[in-house]
Amino acid sequence: MSAAFPLPRLPEWCWSGELPGVLELAAARPGPHVAIFALVHGNEPAGAAALLQLCELGIRPARGRLTLCFANPQAYAAYDPSRPAQARFLDEDLNRLWDDNLLDRPAASRERARARQLRSLVRQVDFLLDLHSMQVPGEPLLLCHPTAKAVAFALRLGIPATVVSDPGHESGRRLIDYSAFADPERPGIALLLEAGCHRQRRTVETALAAVLRFLDVCGILDPADAARFAPRPWGREPRLVRVEERVTVRRGPFRLVEPAASLRIVPRAGTTIAFDGGRAVRTPFDDCVLLLPAPSAPPGHTALRLGRLARPVAALTRPGAEPGSASAARR
Ligand SMILES: [Zn+2]
Structure with missing residues (x-):
């Protein structure tokens, strides 16, 4: 740290x-x-x-x-x-x-x-x-x-x-x-x-x-x-995670089963990842990416997002027009 x-x-x-x-x-x-x-x-x-x-x-x-x-x-x-x-x-x-x-x-x-x-x-x-x-x-x-x-x-x-x-x-x-x-x-x-x-x-x-x-x-x-x-892009191939679901605190308190860490991948669907009050929160699909945990989120707020890794991303990263050189219209 x-x-x-x-x-x-x-x-x-x-x-x-x-x-x-x-x-x-x-x-x-x-x-x-x-x-x-x-x-x-x-x-x-x-x-x-x-x-x-x-x-x-x-x-x-x-x-x-x-x-x-x-x-x-x-x-x-x-x-x-x-x-x-x-x-x-x-x-x-x-x-x-x-x-x-x-x-x-x-x-x-x-x-x-x-x-x-x-x-x-x-x-x-x-x-x-x-x-x-x-x-x-x-x-x-x-x-x-x-x-x-x-x-x-x-x-x-x-x-x-x-x-x-x-x-x-x-x-x-x-x-x-x-x-x-x-x-x-x-x-x-x-x-x-x-x-x-x-x-x-x-x-x-x-x-x-x-x-x-x-x-x-x-x-x-x-x-x-x-x-x-201006730095060059970091060496690693960029990766894309698409958020599929978000866990909103219903009753609270919200407690993660393992220490909070963003971008942790949970391999199996149905794994208990947190408790909201007494209710278990489980992963809805395999290889579920846990994103941006906010363990102190109050009821009604997002405590965790669940995403899937999109692959390959190569199709999305083909160079397009330079955004800075486009005649960027005012909105
Ligand atoms: Zn912020």
Whole structure:
């Protein structure tokens, strides 16, 4: 396990300006609009640390526009290392609100007010990467809505090498599910990175590597910056896991049979993997991949996702048109 990193101090622009927490960098040459989000969950500081390191590198877009966003700095301001889970949000989960039916109504919480504030920005973005981290140890992964465009883009990135295609949660729509991002007929790509365990230094390194690779593939970096900073895809062949079912806590408490670890494969169907209250939760199919366990999830929330390994992925990774060079239409 790598050591913990120091908690990042957010810059002044997180607390002031017309749209607090948002930094826009525009190039003179036209190109796509790329956004990197961190702190959608206030208890996940690794993404914020990676964004600050990106700023320190002095990278600016050579074409198009780059937006950096600290999504919920108020929740992060309440972060207490002895009780980190409490800073995930102030009133409700900001990553379950991305639905115009919800956001058209008057804001009933501080997170809804913030989502309404960020909505017009999100609608303009062509490529969005949302940085998260995990409660339990596990390999990093890219999560995407199961549209072919998002899956193909995520597999092309190759950092990290595991892509999870996941339709989402019963409890609300994620940022990556919002509007055109989840519409196969419209352009717009959004991916969620689970970079590793919340406070590990390696998680920050993974997040920064994924961000630099993302900016490079989106085609907005100056070639000299790309050559100097952007990593190549990690060596391993990318693999795709498709989420087939999610385990939502009914009664609770939810308890895993084995220590929580993401991406564990359970060979046989019918194996007991957890208990929800007194009820056994069993694997519904052979070679079931356990994803993103959240052992402290309350009733009504996702405690575990169950996926199948898709193979081969070669057919999905054939190089397509350069997304950065396409005339990315505004949505
Ligand atoms: Zn998160």
